[in-house]
Amino acid sequence: MWCYYPGAWDMALIATAIAAAGVGLGLRERWQKQPKHNAKEKRRPPTRLRGRVAALGAALLVIFLYASYEDSRFTAMEDTYEQKPHKAEKEACRCTTTSCLRNALEHQHTLFRPPHFWLGGCQKCGTTSMYDLLSKHPQIIAPTPKEPGYFALPSPLRSLRARWYVRDVLQLSTICDKGMKRVATFDGTAYYLQWDYSAALALRQAAPWAKLVIILREPITRAMSWLQHMNMKFPLVPNCLRSRSMDCCVRQRWFLRGNHHLGGSLYDAHLQKWLAAGWPLEQFLIIKFEDLFEDDGASHVYGRILDFVGLQAHNLSSTTPSNRRSTVPYEVLPDAYDDMVDIVKDDVASLERRLGRSFGWADIWKTQRSQCKRDGVCRVDLIPRAPASSRPPGSRRFPGSRPPG
Numbered sequence: 001m002w003c004y005y006p007g008a009w010d011m012a013l014i015a016t017a018i019a020a021a022g023v024g025l026g027l028r029e030r031w032q033k034q035p036k037h038n039a040k041e042k043r044r045p046p047t048r049l050r051g052r053v054a055a056l057g058a059a060l061l062v063i064f065l066y067a068s069y070e071d072s073r074f075t076a077m078e079d080t081y082e083q084k085p086h087k088a089e090k091e092a093c094r095c096t097t098t099s100c101l102r103n104a105l106e107h108q109h110t111l112f113r114p115p116h117f118w119l120g121g122c123q124k125c126g127t128t129s130m131y132d133l134l135s136k137h138p139q140i141i142a143p144t145p146k147e148p149g150y151f152a153l154p155s156p157l158r159s160l161r162a163r164w165y166v167r168d169v170l171q172l173s174t175i176c177d178k179g180m181k182r183v184a185t186f187d188g189t190a191y192y193l194q195w196d197y198s199a200a201l202a203l204r205q206a207a208p209w210a211k212l213v214i215i216l217r218e219p220i221t222r223a224m225s226w227l228q229h230m231n232m233k234f235p236l237v238p239n240c241l242r243s244r245s246m247d248c249c250v251r252q253r254w255f256l257r258g259n260h261h262l263g264g265s266l267y268d269a270h271l272q273k274w275l276a277a278g279w280p281l282e283q284f285l286i287i288k289f290e291d292l293f294e295d296d297g298a299s300h301v302y303g304r305i306l307d308f309v310g311l312q313a314h315n316l317s318s319t320t321p322s323n324r325r326s327t328v329p330y331e332v333l334p335d336a337y338d339d340m341v342d343i344v345k346d347d348v349a350s351l352e353r354r355l356g357r358s359f360g361w362a363d364i365w366k367t368q369r370s371q372c373k374r375d376g377v378c379r380v381d382l383i384p385r386a387p388a389s390s391r392p393p394g395s396r397r398f399p400g401s402r403p404p405g
């Protein structure tokens with residue numbers, strides 16, 4: 001079967017061609033109808049159809065350029081922030097921008113300065129479940145929406161949305177009513193890490209005090225889970241899985257390189273940008289997604305987050321996972337699986353070196369690959385099974401996974 005599926009950049013090219021064709025046809029018609037000798041002859045306006053083609057092309061171009069924004073690189077901005085004089089909490093409560101909050105609160109170390117922390121890491125890494133659990137904590141005012149994406153906006157848009165972020169997302173007036181010593185809020189945008197240097201820098205400029213809680217999932221299953229998520233959640237958005245097999249989709253360049261797909265799973269490369277933006281490693285809590293599947297995993301992860309951000313311990317009555325979509329394994333051929341491993345393995349190795357700990361993902365690939373050998377097809381469980389050796393004694397198998405064999 002023909003295995004090609006256009007990515008956002010291909011679509012942008014097509015849209016440019018449509019827009020250019022519309023403009024070209026309109027200009028040609030205008031030129032042809034231009035009275036050359038008889039000035040009295042009326043000029044005929046170009047037909048509406050041409051104008052519409054050009055407008056359609058331009059609109060598509062804007063949409064696809066926005067979609068391909070994920071892959072664009074921003075020029076590094078310099079941190080031009082100048083420290084302003086210290087202001088009290090009262091003054092912060094009158095703020096409508098994050099720079100005002102920073103000016104007022106930067107030296108107020110005893111307070112939960114908004115945003116007190118960022119909960120993210122990557123898309124499909126369990127942040128919705130953690131957001132739901134954190135929302136139940138008595139000291140937390142949960143941001144609305146969970147994923148404002150504010151620090152990923154280009155800077156002019158960020159200025160336009162500043163009031164919204166401070167008033168509606170961080171809910172400054174509620175925090176001020178209760179007191180910044182009592183309650184904390186956070187930003188739950190999952191994708192800041194994989195976004196770009198600009199997001200790291202923008203958050204650093206706004207809230208250098210913020211603790212960074214990131215959850216990382218085995219890179220290949222994360223990327224496949226994202227593709228599946230988009231297919232299920234957005235039926236009107238074109239998605240490769242609707243007309244092609246997973247095996248075909250994971251071979252596409254946009255999947256292998258795109259920043260929401262496998263490129264988004266190059267965690268060490270992303271982390272480097274955050275360190276370059278001035279965030280020290282000590283300000284990060286890095287959690288392994290697969291820990292959620294151990295006995296009482298969600299409660300343990302929740303407890304670690306509370307401890308790290310300095311909130312009181314809190315017992316949960318239930319920890320039902322949210323946003324769960326992976327139920328059946330996807331089939332890919334061994335060469336496609338190997339290509340994916342090749343793309344991420346060096347990044348995982350350097351992440352492990354940087355953090356001085358193992359994530360056990362290489363073992364997951366090995367187990368997966370040995371399973372493929374049986375009949376030449378890899379059945380990739382998006383919720384992977386941990387190899388027994390990488391599980392702590394007494395922990396159980398991941399729920400939802402099938403027994404081997």
Ligand SMILES: Nc1ncnc2c1ncn2[C@@H]1O[C@H](COP(=O)(O)OS(=O)(=O)O)[C@@H](OP(=O)(O)O)[C@H]1O
Binds near residue numbers: 122225326
């Ligand atoms: N407690 C717990 N235990 C195990 N797995 C869990 C848990 N909570 C969330 N999940 C899995 O996390 C995936 C959703 O992640 P996110 O909520 O971060 O996705 S999103 O990017 O915000 O859409 C989603 O993965 P998929 O099933 O592959 O879609 C969930 O199944």
